[in-house]
Amino acid sequence: MKYLLKIEVSLKSGHSDPEGETTNKLLTELGYIVDSVDVSKLYTIQLNAKNLKDAKLKAEEMCNRLLANPTKDNYSILIEEQE
Amino acid sequence: MKYLLKIEVSLKSGHSDPEGETTNKLLTELGYIVDSVDVSKLYTIQLNAKNLKDAKLKAEEMCNRLLANPTKDNYSILIEEQE
Numbered sequence: 155m156k157y158l159l160k161i162e163v164s165l166k167s168g169h170s171d172p173e174g175e176t177t178n179k180l181l182t183e184l185g186y187i188v189d190s191v192d193v194s195k196l197y198t199i200q201l202n203a204k205n206l207k208d209a210k211l212k213a214e215e216m217c218n219r220l221l222a223n224p225t226k227d228n229y230s231i232l233i234e235e236q237e
Numbered sequence: 238m239k240y241l242l243k244i245e246v247s248l249k250s251g252h253s254d255p256e257g258e259t260t261n262k263l264l265t266e267l268g269y270i271v272d273s274v275d276v277s278k279l280y281t282i283q284l285n286a287k288n289l290k291d292a293k294l295k296a297e298e299m300c301n302r303l304l305a306n307p308t309k310d311n312y313s314i315l316i317e318e319q320e
Contacts, residue, residue: 195279
C-alpha cells in the first residue's frame with residue numbers, strides 16, 4: 155500500500171527562530187500587522203507500508219531517527235492512504 | 238480580526254530539490270521504501286485583517302512580495318479565523 159505522509163518539523167517553543175523573526179520584521183515593514191511568524195519544515199513523503207498502522211509507526215520512526223531533533227524539534231504527522 | 242495563516246512554499250516541479258533527494262537516499266538506506274520526498278517551507282503567521290477576504294488578499298500579497306519566488310516556487314494558503 156502507498157501512503158502520503160505530511161510531516162511538519164517545527165522548533166520547540168523557547169528555541170530561537172531567526173528566520174521567523176526576520177520574516178515578521180519584513181512583513182511589518184511592508185505594512186502588515188503581524189503578531190507572530192513561525193517557520194517550519196514540511197516533508198511530503200510517498201511511503202510504501204503494509205497498512206495504516208505500519209505507515210504511522212514508520213513515520214514516527216523516521217522522525218526520531220532522521221527528520222527531527224528531539225532536543226529542539228516538535229513534529230506532527232498527517233497520513234493519507236493513496237491506493 | 239485575527240487570522241492564522243498557514244502558507245506552504247514549495248519548489249515548482251522540474252526544480253532541483255537536493256534536500257529532498259538526500260532525505261530520500263537516507264530514508265532508503267535506513268530501510269524504508271520511499272517513492273519520493275519533497276521538502277517545503279511552512280510559514281505559520283498570525284495576521285490582523287479586516288475580514289476573511291482581506292486576510293486572503295494580504296496572504297496572497299505576502300507570497301508575491303516576500304515569501305515565494307514566482308520563478309521557482311509554488312505556494313498554497315490555508316486561513317483560519319481566530320476570534
